[in-house]
Each structure stands twice: as structure tokens, then as C-alpha cells.
Amino acid sequence: MAELALEGIEKAFGTTRALDRLDLDVADGELVVLLGPTGAGKTTTLRTVAGLDRPDAGRVLIGGVDVTSEPPAVRDVAFVFQQYSLYPHYTVFENLAFPLRSPLRRQSAAVIRERVETIARMLKIESKLQNRATRLSGGEMQRVALGRALVREPALFLMDEPLSSLDAKLRETLRVELKRIQQELGATILYVTHDQIEAMTLADRIGVLEQGRLLQIAPPREIYGRPANVDVARRLGSPPINLLPPQLLPDLEAPSATHVVGVRPEDLVLNGRGVASAITQVEHLGADTVVALEANEVRLHALVSGESRLETGTTIHFSVAPDAMLFFDADGRRLDGGGERA
Amino acid sequence: MSATAHSVIEPTARERRFAATLIVIYALVTMLPLVWIFMTSLKTPQDSISYPPKVVFGPTLEGYVNLFTTRTRQTPEYMASLPPPETWWDELVRSRNMVIAGPSKFGERFLNSVIIGFGSTFLTIFLGTLAAYAFSRFRVPLKDDLLFFILSTRMMPPVAVAIPIFLMYRQLGLSDTHLGMILLYTAVNLSLAVWLLKGFMDEIPREYEEAAMIDGYTRLQAFRKVVLPQATTGIAATAIFCLIFAWNEYAFALLLTSGTAQTAPPFIPTIIGEGGLDWPAVAAGATLFLLPVLVFTILLRKHLLRGITFGAVRK
């Protein structure tokens, strides 16, 4: 395993700036998750690290060695693709054995068999080894794709939404499994996902990417509790963070530059005091209930635990604990003075 | 699908029967000339030109024997002096008061067709696959113009350039050589092959090669291990088109070959018997000439069908 460093990476496709002076470090044995809206440049970042895309400027260092102009084969990274990951003309076994049969590695047949079977057992696909890669369910395909990365012991794993086509249960199982494997191997992983539970549970640090720029990179709790700006704040949380005009909240003690106040839905207290609002919708999610409110033509969401007896159409008052508020200026930057809990 | 279930997209049993009837009728119409050629190849020279044409006749292999041999007519005294015939074909020829003088040129011409047809098909596919891959994957300067130029070489009938090629080949010493014919047919076929194959290559997601390159293979190794196996359908379909063209080509073969490298098409119509064309021998030559393409097509028919639908069924 090795550490990764991206230094001032720029990459444009025609007029699209996919990556814009991107700096990123992943320490040895660390799992960094990249989060970002579609088109943010997450896949491009991984492809640049792998050597599939040449950056227009900047350097890629793996294990301290500058590999910017090296071909993919010698970079010793494993890549789990967003789609089309398996070789359709091979069986599952051959797919898993493919990296080990590379001219760079030349493992003996016995070693390959042993290694492939171990991985297949770990991913619970040992009964499918002789299947054609195309004769698998989506979830099985994705596990084989993961397996193909895991059979090697590369310097670095790159994973582009590897669990995206799995059902919720399998996703959870594999997520836990992946974390265990990562800790066991001490693997360095750069991981892309849209799923915030995945991001929160897997990541040592989360990097939020938007329009090819890294907005913030920090441990999950800090990203959630002390986001650097509005865009980062919006990226995590479901339902998303409420962004309120300061005038809505009476007796607000906020920095003078405050333009927007951010409040997580779970930090809205529906206690019968404070701002009056109309309940427009009540959604029971099981353990929690999402309550949609409208106050002075501002729409907001509250998350309350348990099954609530609130009813649509009635009026309720809410308040916010001062230490749960996040203050943002006109440019969206977070101001000091809020988010003390994080 | 169960017998009672009715699917909106599946044709009904009646529609199927109707389609099958049409196909059978069409097949019969197109096969009739082939059947006629085959029948003629089994007739005697008299039967082959009798009017009205004979549908029922006593089959004989005389046409095939005449195709492969040259014969001389002899006096009855000489015939009587010969030892008894050793083989059935000797006997057949002697019954016409002739003896076999030696083998004909048909075997050689047929072999020339095989060498030139398959040789040019192989060369076309080899070059075409690499070119198509490059056009599909790399940033080639002026790519669209180059592709259009390649296609434009097929916009006139190839024979239109027969005279310049004839002169050029004479200068270069390529007239009547196997190499010359292979190069010529490759040049004609290559443009179509590049276009067809590029279409197939474009359909193979590049993620496969990229995955292979990350897995420790060079681009060329990835091409061989990952791209080629997935392109077999397209390659097979293209190969059949190329082979059929090269195999059946008549005009250039007539113009540029006369001896060493002459292929079967210009040779077959020149098979002369006593008193004009030996129609059963010509028909026998045509029948044998059809076989290789038939076999090749049947062997690759699964690929061909999928190839012609241009990946519509490929996932």
C-alpha cells in the first residue's frame, strides 16, 4: 500500500473544465470518499490517478513517485468502474484471474486458483465461478468487479460507485465487508459515491468536489457539522439542510455578515414555542418522521424521531438551539460563531 | 412462452406461417438457377443443350471428368489396341472414343482462387481491424476527412480504374502474380472493411481495454485479449463480404491474369469441348466453385446474422 498525492491537477475536455487546480492527498491506509453532484469531476479524478486520462497540468504521485507520465499498467492501482466492468467473453473465474495473468505478474496457475477462490469465497460468489460474466445479476457482477480489484494487492484502490447497483441490504453487507477488508489489508482507497451513508460510514475523510474543485476535505463529522460553505452543507444530510433567511428567526444572535442560516432538519425543535409555521406534509419513514413546514413563505423540513402525531394543515411553532445554527455569508462561506456542537 | 399466452411483440402463429411461406417462395426462386447449374453438371453434353430442356435425365459424372481432364480423340484401331481401362473415368472417356491426355488447368485455377480469395480476405481483415481500432479509439488528425477519403475510394466502380491499374501492374511486374491480385482485392475491399469494422469497434465500450490496461496489460495486449474476442462477430461478417467479392471478381481477373495467377472465374467459361462450349463441364466448375463460399458462410452464419443486424441484438 502507498499514499497518493495530486498536485494542481487541471483537466479540460474541450471547453469543459473537468478538474480545476485540484490538490488531494490520501495517506497510506486511508479511505477517502469523494462526494459531489453529477459532472463534478469525480470519475475524471480517478481516471487521472489511474493514468487513463492525462492531466493538462499538475502531478500525480503514488508512493512518493511521480507517475504523471507513466502508463496505467505500471502504476499498480486497481480500478472498480462505475459500469461495464466485467470482460463479457470470460467466465467469472477468468475475470478474477485476469489481473494475475498479466505479463507483469506471471503467477503460477496454482497460486491464481488459490487466490481467486479465496476472494470468491469472501464475496460469496464461489458458486458462480464457472458462469459467463454476462450471466449474472447486477449485484453479482458488481461483486465480481470488486473481486477483480481485490485479487491483486495494488498500491492503491480506486472505486467508482462500486456498490451503486446493489439492493439496500447487499449494499450494507458489502459496505461493512469492504470496511473490514480495508482495515485488514491497510488498503489505501479513493472511493466515489453518491450515497451519504456510505460516505459517512466508510470514510476516514470526505472530499466534497464541485465543478472540478475540492470544496472541503475533512473527517465525516466535521464535514457534516462544520461545513466550509453552503454547497458542502447541502451535499450531506437527508432531508437536506434548511437554509433560512436570518429575519425568520427572532432574537437571533448571529455575526453581522450573516446572509443565510443553516439548520439541519433534526435540529428544528417542534416544541410549541418560537416561529409559527404550517404543516404541509408528514412522512413516516419508520424510525423517523419528516415534517414539511412553511413559515413566511419559507419551506423547511424537520426530522423528529418516532411516529409523530402531527397532522397536515395544522399550525406548529418551532425553534432552533443556538449552538446548532450554521451562519453563511453572502458568498456562501461559513462564518465563525455557529456549529459549536461539532 | 406458453401456447396460450399472447405477447404483443411476438408475432402470432398466423403471422409466422405467412412469413415462413414468403421466405420459402423467395428461397425457391433464388435457388432455382443454382439447382439448374447443379443439374446441368450431371447431364451429358447432348442433354444439356436439348430443347425443350430435360428435367428428367440419366445423371452422369462426365461433366466433372471433362472439367478435370484434357482428352484426345483416337481412331477405333488405336482404341482397340489399348489394355482394358483401369478406372471408371477412363472407361467413361473411352466410351466417347477418346483417351485422357492429362489433367486440365482447373485444379490450378481453383487453387489460385483459394490463395487469392482467402489471402486478400486475411490481409484486408488484418489491416482493417487495426485501422478501424485506431480510428475508433485514437485522436487522429483530420479523422473525419480521412474516413471520408477512405470511403470515397469505393464511390466509383473499381473497373473504372482498370486501365491505369493494368499499366501500373505491367510496370511493377505485378501482372499475373498472386501478390498482385491479393493487393488489388485488398485495396478494393479495405475501405468497406474499415468502415464496417469501425462501427463494430465503436460499440465495444473502451472501459474494457482500460480495465485491462489497469490490470497490467499494454494497449496491444488489451486489444488482443479483450477487444478482438468481442469483435469476432463483426470481423466474421466483414470477412464474408470481402471473401465473396474477391472470390467472384471477374473483370480484373480477366484483365490482369492469364496464366500463373489466373483465378477460376475467367477460366470456367473457357472450357471448350468438341464443337463449342462444354456446358456440363462449365456447370461442374461453377458448382465446385460455389462450395467454398457456401461452407464458409454456413460456418460463420451465426456471426453473419448478428453482424448484419449491426449489433442491434448485442447487449
Ligand SMILES: Nc1ncnc2c1ncn2[C@@H]1O[C@H](COP(=O)(O)OP(=O)(O)OP(=O)(O)O)[C@@H](O)[C@H]1O
Ligand atoms: N471523455 C470526455 N469527453 C468530454 N467531456 C468529458 C469526458 N469525460 C468527462 N467529461 C466531462 O467532464 C466533467 C466531469 O465528468 P466526470 O465523469 O468526472 O463526472 P462525475 O463527477 O464522475 O459524474 P457522475 O457522478 O455523473 O459520474 C463533466 O462535465 C463531463 O461531461
Ligand SMILES: [Mg+2]
Ligand atoms: Mg462518474
